Amino acid sequence: MQENNADIKKRNIRDQEPILELRDVYKSFGDRQILKGVSFKVYAGEMLGLIGPSGCGKSTIFKIICGLLEPDSGEVILRSNDIGLVFQGSALLNSLSVRDNLALALERRKLSRKDEDEIIQQKLSLVGLGDYMQSFPTQLSGGQQKRTSFARAIVDDPKIILYDEPTTGLDPVMSTVIEDYMSELSNKLDAASIVVTHQHSTWTRTADRVILMYSGKIVWEGSAEQGMHSDNPYMKQFASASREGPMLAGVV
Amino acid sequence: MTESLPKQNNNPLTAPFRFIEEQATVGVQLIGQVCLLFVKTLWYILRLDLDWRETFRQAYMIGWKSFWVVLITAIFTGFAMSLQISRELVGFGADTAIGGVVSLALIREIGPITAGVMVAGRVGSSIAAELTTMMVTEQIDALKVMRVDPVRFLVVPRYAAALVMIPTLSTYAMFVGLLAGIIIAKSAANLPPETFLDSVRQTILDRDFAVHYLKSAINATIIIFFSCAIGLNTRGGAEDVGIATTRAIVWTMTAIFIFNFIVTSLTYAPR
Numbered sequence: 016m017q018e019n020n021a022d023i024k025k026r027n028i029r030d031q032e033p034i035l036e037l038r039d040v041y042k043s044f045g046d047r048q049i050l051k052g053v054s055f056k057v058y059a060g061e062m063l064g065l066i067g068p069s070g071c072g073k074s075t076i077f078k079i080i081c082g083l084l085e086p087d088s089g090e091v092i093l094r095s096n097d098i099g100l101v102f103q104g105s106a107l108l109n110s111l112s113v114r115d116n117l118a119l120a121l122e123r124r125k126l127s128r129k130d131e132d133e134i135i136q137q138k139l140s141l142v143g144l145g146d147y148m149q150s151f152p153t154q155l156s157g158g159q160q161k162r163t164s165f166a167r168a169i170v171d172d173p174k175i176i177l178y179d180e181p182t183t184g185l186d187p188v189m190s191t192v193i194e195d196y197m198s199e200l201s202n203k204l205d206a207a208s209i210v211v212t213h214q215h216s217t218w219t220r221t222a223d224r225v226i227l228m229y230s231g232k233i234v235w236e237g238s239a240e241q242g243m244h245s246d247n248p249y250m251k252q253f254a255s256a257s258r259e260g261p262m263l264a265g266v267v
Numbered sequence: 268m269t270e271s272l273p274k275q276n277n278n279p280l281t282a283p284f285r286f287i288e289e290q291a292t293v294g295v296q297l298i299g300q301v302c303l304l305f306v307k308t309l310w311y312i313l314r315l316d317l318d319w320r321e322t323f324r325q326a327y328m329i330g331w332k333s334f335w336v337v338l339i340t341a342i343f344t345g346f347a348m349s350l351q352i353s354r355e356l357v358g359f360g361a362d363t364a365i366g367g368v369v370s371l372a373l374i375r376e377i378g379p380i381t382a383g384v385m386v387a388g389r390v391g392s393s394i395a396a397e398l399t400t401m402m403v404t405e406q407i408d409a410l411k412v413m414r415v416d417p418v419r420f421l422v423v424p425r426y427a428a429a430l431v432m433i434p435t436l437s438t439y440a441m442f443v444g445l446l447a448g449i450i451i452a453k454s455a456a457n458l459p460p461e462t463f464l465d466s467v468r469q470t471i472l473d474r475d476f477a478v479h480y481l482k483s484a485i486n487a488t489i490i491i492f493f494s495c496a497i498g499l500n501t502r503g504g505a506e507d508v509g510i511a512t513t514r515a516i517v518w519t520m521t522a523i524f525i526f527n528f529i530v531t532s533l534t535y536a537p538r
């Protein structure tokens with residue numbers, strides 16, 4: 016097998032310490048156990064794809080990484096506190112304009128208003144919202160809100176970037192723009208990124224490595240390419256969107 | 268050991284006590300949250316670590332938007348009180364005391380209570396609804412991820428604004444009520460405004476204004492911290508917004524009446 020550039024990059028990555036690591040994380044809500052021992056590592060410059068059925072606990076993992084939820088047991092080890100999170104539901108502050116939503120993420124840097132505006136303008140233009148600085152979130156469409164949330168998460172060049180469904184609700188062209196930008200960012204910032212998505216193109220195009228979750232555990236891990244041709248019964252069923260297999264619809 | 272104890276869970280005899288116990292636990296929890304929030308907010312305010320723009324915006328929301336409701340309630344409270352008092356005092360031939368009695372009631376009790384209750388209804392409920400909505404739509408989570416303290420961003424500007432605006436509204440309610448009182452005393456008891464005002468001047472002391480201010484500052488504190496604590500500690504979905512709003516109004520109004528009595532009893536008890 017021929018070793019390409021990406022493989023070389025990945026091998027080098029593995030020589031370093033991971034930026035983000037989960038060790039045997041458990042989490043229940045009431046008597047429903049959602050995470051039953053989840054462990055993984057993400058290295059600098061790497062994009063991890065996290066896939067699995069709806070309700071299996073992907074967003075919960077993100078909230079645990081950000082410290083919004085406490086795990087019942089297990090460890091979360093972060094080598095950086097600069098975290099950007101694209102919320103599944105956008106979570107824009109409705110009382111603030113698009114500009115001020117992004118400015119909030121820059122507040123700690125105490126920039127002059129001019130520098131702030133420059134950065135914000137640039138990031139908004141990237142997601143096609145350069146003309147919407149002064150709009151309020153309720154005046155935006157769902158996809159525009161999603162893109163604003165994306166811009167807000169990455170405006171401060173974080174070291175850990177968590178994308179919860181970054182392309183859901185976007186048209187195919189905009190999805191591609193966002194996907195390309197995600198890959199570019201993870202290289203440029205040398206950030207550790209995780210993308211949660213149900214959109215096939217997003218994980219196949221951006222993820223260096225993919226993990227599949229089912230029933231609170233990781234049931235498969237590999238590259239997107241391997242995932243497409245995997246014999247693992249879970250991955251095979253997931254990749255082919257089939258009803259036949261070990262995963263039961265609606266059971267997580 | 269525990270197996271030998273009778274199972275208490277569904278006993279109809281203990282159900283009311285369990286209900287009281289649950290309610291008391293929730294109440295104690297809320298009061299704890301209120302105190303914690305108060306200390307945190309005070310810490311920011313004492314260091315003057317304020318978002319001034321947001322504070323002015325809140326002052327506008329709290330002050331100006333309550334202007335009309337407070338005006339109307341104050342007028343009618345002034346009318347009703349003056350009418351009652353004029354009627355009684357004229358019967359005793361004590362017309363000249365009308366102004367004093369009306370103003371005492373207005374400055375010491377009715378002014379702060381009316382303004383407090385109206386603002387609690389308008390402002391407290393909208394703060395609770397807004398913050399609960401922000402909780403359930405993950406806006407508060409977004410603040411935390413950006414490492415913006417929700418207390419500094421949401422509670423501090425509201426409290427700073429309320430601490431200025433609610434006493435202002437209260438004073439305004441007092442003057443409007445007094446004016447309404449003068450009008451009624453003139454038309455119902457044919458009392459000249461000068462007589463009314465003379466009586467006010469002889470009765471009201473500086474201390475009454477101080478207590479008036481104290482009461483309305485306490486009202487501001489109650490309104491902001493109960494509604495913020497309830498908002499920031501509610502989780503769930505859209506239906507919880509309504510529940511949180513109702514809860515905020517009930518707690519705020521109850522606390523306003525209780526604290527009003529405590530202040531009155533500490534400052535005006537007969538010796």
Ligand SMILES: Nc1ncnc2c1ncn2[C@@H]1O[C@H](COP(=O)(O)OP(=O)(O)OP(=O)(O)O)[C@@H](O)[C@H]1O
Pocket residue numbers: 044045049068069070071072073074075076103
């Ligand atoms: N605050 C909460 N209280 C109770 N249960 C919760 C809470 N948050 C999540 N859950 C439950 O945890 C499970 C996992 O939720 P999570 O949002 O992590 O799923 P997900 O994998 O992101 O799903 P989706 O792909 O649909 O976004 C769900 O069954 C959900 O009902």
Ligand SMILES: [Mg+2]
Pocket residue numbers: 073074075103179
């Ligand atoms: Mg999710």
